[in-house]
Amino acid sequence: MTSVKLADISYGPPGGSLLFNNLSLEIGTERVGLIGPNGSGKTTLFYIIMGLLRPDKGAVLLNGRQVDDGRAWRQLRRQVGFLFQDADDQLFSPTVLEDVGFGPLNIGYSESEARQRAEATLESLGLAGFEDRITHQLSGGEKKLVALATILVMAPDILLLDEPTNNLDPTTRKRLVAILEKLNLPMVIISHDFDFLAKTTDVIYSLEQGHLHRSESSHLHSHPHAHPYGEHPHDHGG
Amino acid sequence: MDFENFSAGTSIMHAADVRLKLIGALFFSVVVALCHSLSGAGLALLIGLVLLAGARLAPLQVARRLLLVNLFLLFFWGTLPFSAAGPAFDFGLLHISQAGVRLATLVTLKTNAIIMVFLALVATSSMVAIGHGLAALRLPNRLCVLLLFTYRYIFVLQQEYQRLRRAALLRGFVPATSLHTYRTYGNLLGMTLVKSWQRGIRVQQAMQLRGFQGRFYLLTPPAVRGRDWLLFVLLLTAASAVAVTELTSRAGGCP
Numbered sequence: 051m052t053s054v055k056l057a058d059i060s061y062g063p064p065g066g067s068l069l070f071n072n073l074s075l076e077i078g079t080e081r082v083g084l085i086g087p088n089g090s091g092k093t094t095l096f097y098i099i100m101g102l103l104r105p106d107k108g109a110v111l112l113n114g115r116q117v118d119d120g121r122a123w124r125q126l127r128r129q130v131g132f133l134f135q136d137a138d139d140q141l142f143s144p145t146v147l148e149d150v151g152f153g154p155l156n157i158g159y160s161e162s163e164a165r166q167r168a169e170a171t172l173e174s175l176g177l178a179g180f181e182d183r184i185t186h187q188l189s190g191g192e193k194k195l196v197a198l199a200t201i202l203v204m205a206p207d208i209l210l211l212d213e214p215t216n217n218l219d220p221t222t223r224k225r226l227v228a229i230l231e232k233l234n235l236p237m238v239i240i241s242h243d244f245d246f247l248a249k250t251t252d253v254i255y256s257l258e259q260g261h262l263h264r265s266e267s268s269h270l271h272s273h274p275h276a277h278p279y280g281e282h283p284h285d286h287g288g
Numbered sequence: 289m290d291f292e293n294f295s296a297g298t299s300i301m302h303a304a305d306v307r308l309k310l311i312g313a314l315f316f317s318v319v320v321a322l323c324h325s326l327s328g329a330g331l332a333l334l335i336g337l338v339l340l341a342g343a344r345l346a347p348l349q350v351a352r353r354l355l356l357v358n359l360f361l362l363f364f365w366g367t368l369p370f371s372a373a374g375p376a377f378d379f380g381l382l383h384i385s386q387a388g389v390r391l392a393t394l395v396t397l398k399t400n401a402i403i404m405v406f407l408a409l410v411a412t413s414s415m416v417a418i419g420h421g422l423a424a425l426r427l428p429n430r431l432c433v434l435l436l437f438t439y440r441y442i443f444v445l446q447q448e449y450q451r452l453r454r455a456a457l458l459r460g461f462v463p464a465t466s467l468h469t470y471r472t473y474g475n476l477l478g479m480t481l482v483k484s485w486q487r488g489i490r491v492q493q494a495m496q497l498r499g500f501q502g503r504f505y506l507l508t509p510p511a512v513r514g515r516d517w518l519l520f521v522l523l524l525t526a527a528s529a530v531a532v533t534e535l536t537s538r539a540g541g542c543p
Contacts, residue, residue: 102493128496138444139490144416144436148507156499161507184416186443204498 052113052129052207053078054099059108061098069094070260073107074204078208082238088256092240093135095257096210100132121192128157131206135213136185145189146172146196147181153204159180171203172196175229191222198229209237215246294345294411295339301343301412305516306421306509312523313409317402319527319534326390328534329397335526336404343408350407357403361396368392409523415439423506431502449480 062068069091077099086092092169097103099110101123110117112126136141143149150168151161159167172180177194180188188196194214201209215223223246230237230250241247247254253261301309320332340350386463410418416436423432453476463469491535 100497102496124499127499132497134490134494136490139487140494142437142440142491142495144419145507148505151507152495152500152505153498155505156501156503161505165507184414186440200498220465275446 051078054126054130054208055111055114056095056099057109057111059098059105059110061094061103061105061107063094068260070105073260075255075262077238079248080236081251083251083254084237084240084257085242085244085247085254087101090257091260092257093212096212096238096240099210100127111172122288126221128204129225130210131204131208132210133198133212133214135216137190137197140200141185141188141193143185146177146183146185147179147184149185149196150187150199150203153200157204168199171199175199176204176225190214191216191219194218194222195225195229198226202233207235209233209235210262211237211239211241213240213242215243227241229266293349293416294343294407295414297344297412299342299344299412300515300519301339301408304409304412304519305512305543306413306417306522307424308516308520309409309413310418310421310425312527313405314521316405316527316530319531320401320405321396323398323530323534324394325534325537327537328530329394329401331533332401332530333397333404335530336401336408339408340404343412345407345412353407354400354403357399358396360404361392361399364395366393368395409437415541417509420506420509424509430489430505432506436506437467441484441491442469445480448483449476452476452479461470 059073151164154164369388372385374387376383419436
């Protein structure tokens with residue numbers, strides 16, 4: 051089983067005040083929801099896990115070994131999939147098939163193998179027939195699902211999802227919940243969507259002033275909330 | 289944005305293989321560009337018209353494109369007949385050079401012929417297909433990828449710019465000839481630039497996370513079919529016909 055550990059991380063953006071101070075976190079067993087106010091550093095934490103930002107102090111450990119050179123980072127990036135907040139940043143290839151096949155080609159699969167894996171992944175997400183679509187012409191929801199396909203095709207052991215339900219319509223959101231449930235991978239999800247987190251995660255960490263506070267996600271749904279079109283029958287998902 | 293207006297369609301030109309269309313268009317344009325005779329250029333225009341008809345594009349949109357090109361050609365008509373040397377038609381004070389008129393006609397015929405061939409052959413493929421076709425023709429991978437990335441993000445950048453511009457308009461911004469307007473447009477452009485830069489960084493990060501190591505793979509387009517070759521041979525024959533007409537008119541000594 052893959053585990054990623056953040057050990058005593060301190061980080062502050064250049065010229066800014068310290069965002070985390072001696073923060074530690076282990077992922078790889080649970081499905082974790084990560085909440086926190088805007089600007090509290092949730093996305094920054096993901097960037098540090100993936101090695102896109104280097105912490106001022108502390109280390110990232112993959113299966114107990116410190117990740118400190120290019121090879122180790124490449125290994126970590128194969129095992130941890132990161133879904134960006136904005137799918138337009140993630141889908142850069144001309145066609146859907148090429149975008150999904152991009153990762154497999156980079157890690158050494160032949161063109162026909164990459165094609166096969168990409169097609170299988172699209173199929174498993176209910177996106178069969180999307181292969182030749184032009185990426186920028188997809189709808190917002192389709193973009194998000196294709197972006198997820200580009201991550202899943204790498205067969206990651208852990209997922210990091212940054213606000214995956216932003217701007218999704220209820221149907222696509224439901225589809226995403228079903229997909230994540232079926233995957234049953236350890237993951238960390240940043241979201242402000244409590245209802246979504248209650249459905250997809252086991253435990254919630256809230257990030258406030260550089261510290262993580264743990265609570266069970268079953269406590270999440272106990273507050274009153276409003277629905278648009280509330281007079282129509284709707285599903286609270288248990 | 290006025291873009292890719294012609295790439296959707298079911299005509300033979302749309303269905304043909306993009307690689308052969310690109311080579312055909314290139315070959316044809318070089319032959320036409322080297323023409324000096326009116327007969328050669330006239331034949332080329334005729335072939336251009338036939339190909340254009342074969343592509344079955346929306347006539348109004350084609351006319352708009354051609355109008356744009358021919359507006360530019362008006363500058364030639366406005367200068368060449370009055371500036372070239374040699375024998376002239378005289379209308380009182382007005383001397384219209386015969387060589388000038390001939391030259392302007394030649395330029396007009398050649399330009400329209402090449403534009404028509406490109407509309408019929410190249411504009412009938414999507415930008416994505418063209419990028420892949422160029423890569424399959426062994427053009428440098430970097431240039432093809434640059435083309436495809438530009439195409440991928442030009443819409444995103446345009447949307448970002450439009451969002452900013454709309455936000456300015458909604459807050460009562462009325463463009464005028466004033467320092468405030470210039471400053472506002474400067475800010476809009478500057479902000480678009482900064483956002484593009486940041487997006488570029490995020491895209492690069494996304495590529496790194498998926499194992500990008502400097503080589504961008506493009507999947508190869510499907511194989512060329514028999515009827516694509518047929519169209520290709522026809523194109524080469526047509527271009528050769530133009531070349532032969534040109535050469536005979538030169539040999540015949542007519543100007």
